[in-house]
Amino acid sequence: MKPFEKLPIEKQARIVNASILEFAEKDYETASMNKIVDKAGISKGSLFNYFKSKSSLYNHIYQLALGEVKAYLQKVRDETAELPFDVRMAKIVDSGIQFITQHPRLARIYFRLIYSGDSPHRKKVISELQSMSDKYLGGIIQDAMDRNELNAQLDKTQAVFFLDSVLNRFLKDYHETLELGENNRFNKEKWVKGITEFFTKGFK
Amino acid sequence: MKPFEKLPIEKQARIVNASILEFAEKDYETASMNKIVDKAGISKGSLFNYFKSKSSLYNHIYQLALGEVKAYLQKVRDETAELPFDVRMAKIVDSGIQFITQHPRLARIYFRLIYSGDSPHRKKVISELQSMSDKYLGGIIQDAMDRNELNAQLDKTQAVFFLDSVLNRFLKDYHETLELGENNRFNKEKWVKGITEFFTKGFK
DNA sequence: ATATAAATTGACCGGGTGGTCAAATTAAGC
DNA sequence: GCTTAATTTGACCACCCGGTCAATTTATAT
Numbered sequence: 217m218k219p220f221e222k223l224p225i226e227k228q229a230r231i232v233n234a235s236i237l238e239f240a241e242k243d244y245e246t247a248s249m250n251k252i253v254d255k256a257g258i259s260k261g262s263l264f265n266y267f268k269s270k271s272s273l274y275n276h277i278y279q280l281a282l283g284e285v286k287a288y289l290q291k292v293r294d295e296t297a298e299l300p301f302d303v304r305m306a307k308i309v310d311s312g313i314q315f316i317t318q319h320p321r322l323a324r325i326y327f328r329l330i331y332s333g334d335s336p337h338r339k340k341v342i343s344e345l346q347s348m349s350d351k352y353l354g355g356i357i358q359d360a361m362d363r364n365e366l367n368a369q370l371d372k373t374q375a376v377f378f379l380d381s382v383l384n385r386f387l388k389d390y391h392e393t394l395e396l397g398e399n400n401r402f403n404k405e406k407w408v409k410g411i412t413e414f415f416t417k418g419f420k
Numbered sequence: 421m422k423p424f425e426k427l428p429i430e431k432q433a434r435i436v437n438a439s440i441l442e443f444a445e446k447d448y449e450t451a452s453m454n455k456i457v458d459k460a461g462i463s464k465g466s467l468f469n470y471f472k473s474k475s476s477l478y479n480h481i482y483q484l485a486l487g488e489v490k491a492y493l494q495k496v497r498d499e500t501a502e503l504p505f506d507v508r509m510a511k512i513v514d515s516g517i518q519f520i521t522q523h524p525r526l527a528r529i530y531f532r533l534i535y536s537g538d539s540p541h542r543k544k545v546i547s548e549l550q551s552m553s554d555k556y557l558g559g560i561i562q563d564a565m566d567r568n569e570l571n572a573q574l575d576k577t578q579a580v581f582f583l584d585s586v587l588n589r590f591l592k593d594y595h596e597t598l599e600l601g602e603n604n605r606f607n608k609e610k611w612v613k614g615i616t617e618f619f620t621k622g623f624k
Numbered sequence: 625a626t627a628t629a630a631a632t633t634g635a636c637c638g639g640g641t642g643g644t645c646a647a648a649t650t651a652a653g654c
Numbered sequence: 655g656c657t658t659a660a661t662t663t664g665a666c667c668a669c670c671c672g673g674t675c676a677a678t679t680t681a682t683a684t
Contacts, residue, residue: 219631222631243447243449243536245447245449245450246449246450248670248671248672249671249672249673250670250671250672258632258633259632259633259634260633260634260672260673260674261631261632261633261634261673261674261675262631262632262633264672264673264674265631265632268673269672269673270672270673328536331535331536332447332532332535332536332538334536357623360623366623366624367623367624370623371614374611374614374618375618375623377589377590377593378586378615378618380589381585381586381589381590382582382585382586385581385584385585385589386581386585389581407578410575410578411578411582414578414579414582414622415622415623416622416623416624417621417622417624418618418619418620418621418622418624419561419564419570419571419574419579419619419620420570420571420620420621420622423661452640452641452642453641453642453643454640454641454642462662462663463662463663463664464642464643464644464663464664465643465644465645465661465662465663465664466661466662466663468642468643468644469661469662472643473642473643474642474643
């Protein structure tokens with residue numbers, strides 16, 4: 217049993233929260249173990265006892281963030297399995313918005329990961345996320361093709377790419393406007409409708 | 421006249437190249453003035469004489485990269501002013517590919533900028549780039565609408581957003597596969613065709 | 625209460641950072 | 655050739671980094 221897991225839950229939570237805060241605020245290189253230690257109210261030696269290095273602490277947080285994301289994605293996929301493509305898309309976007317509203321700091325870490333490859337294990341992590349997204353969106357598209365909702369001659373790889381580009385970019389921008397506390401430039405209903413129409417009909 | 425401009429062109433070039441190399445390799449915070457000084461073969465005091473701070477040196481490089489990008493964009497826009505939407509799109513993608521092939525390090529700085537806001541002046545720079553992209557792509561779309569090539573009821577803001585998402589993401593991924601020296605997973609002709617078809621027809 | 629084991633601490637290490645400035649070098653004017 | 659001005663240099667500063675480990679505190683068992 218790893219030393220960290222032996223800790224009282226409350227202390228674990230303090231450490232995890234402090235780490236999330238720091239890694240959300242700064243990228244991996246710039247984030248500071250000293251700051252985390254201060255925020256968590258523990259000593260430096262302890263932190264390095266629980267996690268043997270900065271990299272392994274980051275990994276812990278990363279796994280945690282990814283687990284949250286996956287849970288949201290799987291939930292919405294399963295709940296919408298029988299619905300038509302455009303409705304599914306709308307629900308997926310909704311679910312994404314819900315995630316970044318409820319976990320803004322995890323979202324920040326996640327977006328930094330997929331857009332900057334911000335991680336000590338860049339290559340591995342990026343290809344992991346890539347294939348996760350491919351499987352997920354690929355499945356959604358395949359379902360729709362099987363039901364003759366989409367053009368049967370669609371290039372699936374490209375379709376996944378376009379979906380991924382627009383969805384992630386939309387959620388990233390939505391997340392940023394939320395964090396800046398600006399008047400939200402995204403009317404949710406309008407954009408969800410716009411996105412699904414764009415996918416099905418294009419600009420014509 | 422600023423001290424840097426008084427330098428012989430050759431020396432200026434050495435400094436600029438060293439800076440581009442360093443800022444392409446590492447993000448703003450992680451990039452090192454010491455490394456730049458070494459690469460350029462000048463002393464630290466000199467560099468801080470030419471540029472009063474790291475931030476102002478970065479700004480110089482940023483302006484330079486942005487100028488290059490703008491030149492490419494304007495050229496292809498003007499040269500394709502009379503062509504139909506889909507052909508224009510194809511030429512714009514081509515031009516983007518040409519840019520990242522000829523200036524891979526500037527491209528890297530540019531992508532880090534738009535995807536991570538990697539700059540000492542985040543907010544200012546991001547909104548600058550945003551409005552640049554809005555004007556540029558907005559113009560292309562307007563042209564096409566004026567010629568009845570696109571649905572007249574298109575929401576222009578959204579259309580620009582979708583264009584921007586897919587184009588930038590495509591070029592970013594293309595750039596990354598180039599840098600990794602992998603077998604290029606992007607067959608250029610196939611993807612250019614796929615992108616333009618996606619914009620005009622969607623997935624149906 | 626005491627001896628032992630486990631957990632926690634923080635001073636300390638080598639190294640890197642952006643930035644400074646007195647001193648040394650080079651260029652210019654006469 | 656000599657003097658003055660402009661340029662260049664790199665040792666140095668205060669600060670921060672990830673990581674270590676002897677010493678101290680806390681918990682456990684008898």
